[in-house]
Amino acid sequence: MKITGKVWKYGDDVNTDVIFPGKYTYTVSERSEMGQYALEDLDPEFTKNAKPGDIIVAGKNWGCGSSREQAVTCLKVRGIGAIIAKGFARIYYRNALNEGLPIIVAPDAVDAIEPNDEITIDFDKGEIITPKGTFSFPPFPEFVRGLIEDGGLIPHVRKSLGLE
Amino acid sequence: MAENILRGRAWVFGDDVDTDLIYHNKYLAITDPKEMAQYSFEYYPGKENFAKEAKPGDFVVAGHNFGCGSSREHAVYCLKELGIPVILAESYARIYYRNAVNNGYPVLVVPEITKKVKDGDELEVNLDTGEIKNLTTGEVMHGDAVTDLEKEIMAYGGLIPYLKAQAAKEQK
Amino acid sequence: MGKTFAEKVLGKAAGEDVKTGQVVTVEPHFCMSHDNAAPISKIFKKIGVEKVWNPDHIVFILDHAVPAPTDKHAENHKIIREFVKEQGIKHFYDVNSKGGVCHQIMCQEGYALPGLVMVGSDSHTCTYGAYGAFSTGIGRSEMAATWATGKIWFRVPESMKITVKGSFKKGVSAKDLILKIIGDIKADGADYMSVEFHGPAISQMSLAERMTLCNMGIEMGAKNAVCPPDEKVLDAIKDNAKTDKWEAIWADDDAVYAKELEYNLGELEPGVAKPHTVDNYAPVNEVAGTPIHQAFLGSCTNARIEDLREAAKILKGKEVAVRTIVIPASWKVYRQAMEEGLLNIFLDAGCIINNPGCGPCMGNHEGILAPGETCISTANRNFKGRMGNKESFIYLASPMTVAASAVKGAIADPREVL
């Protein structure tokens, strides 16, 4: 799998409250409605203009804070292709895998990528192709690959229970 | 003269239409009248889509005690902003009536109108004479414009412009 | 070679000898959800399993917006009540005077127990480490999957050992310690790790203080945070443990840690986390005098009877200068505070005493800020927009600092009034 998209770049410690504000956690319940609030308190430009296939690039500890899965869902339904960061907060990392949203830890690539760059991610080769060069990232562990291939945790569980 | 003759479709409501039915309390925090229009009658059973379907120039027709309940002026603003030019009801709750007058918003008292007008009827309303013609049935009714002080306030377009004019007169 | 708490507890749950880095699959003993049990139940239905794996392992506690303030919240609660009935879930805390903030209930009502593996669909689930449990927050999909299968995978985490010595000086508390630690190691300083609190100062601390420490483990990225299951813990659970499957497990003396830190309480002073990150630490005297508009004494971090007592000491006979919202962590705490006369002190001081729940902590309910307003809060997060408005400012502090600031109308050092 290969994706190419425009980069939205952010700093360190971007927390779940600015990705998906707490005030919406019980008033917005449809997945399809969550996309319009994505990153509302961090970057209104993104909220307005992010397009399917765009890629988020961030510093360390992306998604720290709450366990709210909407902070993943809102980006997933918005069509964000992947998140590349120097590191992810633990619960966010799990939630992203569970939703089948590709996340990549690649500190060198993050330093090299500028906002609005167009970059390509080759998941099979484990490569990120940027205007400043190509960076590699380690492939996901096997059980994680299984999750992503199945499209997330729920389809994966259905499969393992023999319901698919 | 001609601009005071209005034509439009009638939306007929019952007796004791309370302010929660006209404009629900969950939207009270809104302060901009323009935002209020979209919530008009959202809680009125069977007329939930009023705000979407009513056209500017349509009339609200109602029975007795229209606007009973809360003092919220929102319940006047929302209809005014929606372009409802006049309300035709058999009687009005006190605060609602005041709020309408204070905004220069015409509210006519029309006895037994809910017996003479059906939902969707075409009406012609003469705001100067208070004559109301049901174009669908041909029936003619009379709406009472209000008493002198209210008329005067209405003529100025509402309480605040009226007060300003009075103050200007006093200064002269 | 010795083992860490995480290696031991996950090894026991997996039924095998495990090492850091290994991935294990375990059956969690309790799965806690709050108001988000409703959306989770919807995901659960999508899986296609009719019944949860074991209803006795599932706990629901309504706390995020109680009693329901809007149609949406009311419908949400209704979905939960119906699911509870359908699945035969006994451990359910509805909108009544038996409940409170979920993490408080889990500890107070005997769910948090030494050596248990527990998960919750809330990031502050790590609080139960105060009782010696291995507990961690997970997302909605994962919780739904766990209900269906009774299983969850974990990577056995690296561990961090924080040794604490000495004793608190007047006006200083566990909140000041944890804010300082997070300020030192930053928001990702313990990412993915199991944080163990060791040392004589921890044994001297009340369970309430330990809960404050473990609760904020997530704010430095930790998977879980834990204190030793000592006499105080065993004493607290002896009459109300919800299961006898627990076991007092603790790290070996020669366990290997990825990182070790040491703190001496005697050197500590009252501190705050400045807007907009929890690791933006400053000693309180650096920000003293900053005007505030609201003070909030509540949340799963600092609203236990011990916290209320500390605040009441400062508020007694005084009047607050700004709106001050007091939300006890549970109805049990509320009642005890009433019995001890604390609620009267708060009322006389002009505070608002709300019904137990999460209150304004995550921008859902009582006490949302207006643009440009500043709040000093005993909660755990000061992220931009956290209390409902992105143009507002939140300082995190201890109950004593919050009380002193409420009286002054500006951030104040509690040592000045004590």
Next chain:
Amino acid sequence: MGKTMIQKIIQRASGKEVKPGDRVWCNIDLSTARDFAGPNCVLQFDKETEGKGKVWNPDKIAFTFDLEAPSRSEQVANNQKLIREFAKRQGITKVFDVNWGIGQHVLLENGLVKPGWVILGTDSHMNLLGAVGAFATGVGNTDIVASWILGKLWYRVPETVKIHVTGSFKKGVCMRDLLTKIVGTLGAGGLIYKAVEFVGPTIENANLAERITLCSMVTEMSGKIGLIQPNGEVLEWLKARAGEEVVELAEAIKADPDAIYSEEYEFNVDDLEPMVSAPDAPDNVKTVREVAGEKLDQIHIGSCSNGRFEDIAAAFEVLKAADFKIAPGIRAIITPATREVMKQCAQAGFIEKFLAAGVIFTNPTCALCTAKHYGTLPSGDVGMSTTNRNFIGKVGKGSHTYLASPMTAMASAVRGVITDPREIIG
């Protein structure tokens, strides 16, 4: 020719001899606004006066916060801030912030309400202040803004209806039941534009809380104001709060014996039984016996109509008779009217007992009544409440509410179904 109370009040305030139907300008004694519609007043005032206007008299203006206290949404937080800043700018010191409670009650407790005073507020139940002989009305923001500019406002002098009440309540029956009976008899539009005088031995012996209940529901019959001549303990209470002059002010508004009333009604409460307003209108009145047994999901005791100490004490007596137990599964919520009431309840030991029974006690606010705080019902749920309105969807889309007395509400919580309180307190 004799004059009614309202004629005397308007005469003092307008300086004119008046008869029903006249339009006159009255001087305003107190103009108040809440966190609901208050922000609209502030915005409109600033717009009309181009941001430079000064209010006519900052000492005669007060603000109360009770719609969302503390605020639940950014919008209300912002609205409340707008009011605080306006008050500061205008030198208005009577700001009762989110820690006080329901506006009218807070004004009363703070001695800002006197017999014969003309009072405005952005709350349709302002007229409950008629319980101490004040002429208080709920108005929209335009009226408030006009009063802030001018210090006066136009009124139509209303006709007066006299309601004469005799007899004494049997155990388990109270003023709320009488009121429900009156609303059922006169109907939602029964008092349109009119003033009411409540008279007779039952009224003369009623305490302040009972008088408030009675006057608050005049709104639900579209009346302008319900007035009660202050006397006895109520007058003493008022004197302690608002000063000696209330005695003279009260004397000045006494109706003349030969005053003219447009209608007169007689009610006797000796045989009255517990009543409810069934869904979805206050005037859909039935006896509790007629609807007994219907399952309830929630009960709520509070609001400006029935949120005083005496109301909560009545509910307490019922719970006590039931050994402090409520039915499993029912949600029971009590919201005191003010912080003072909350303290009284704490001192009396009530709160502890309510909590032990599973009943929730909230901070003082309008709570459920504005569907903003505490207890919005999900669709399909049925609730019972001591508030004043059960309009369709008012406390949650697709839900239904019965209005009843605090005793009936608590008795119903005890059984989980609508219950006549006499069955419990025997």
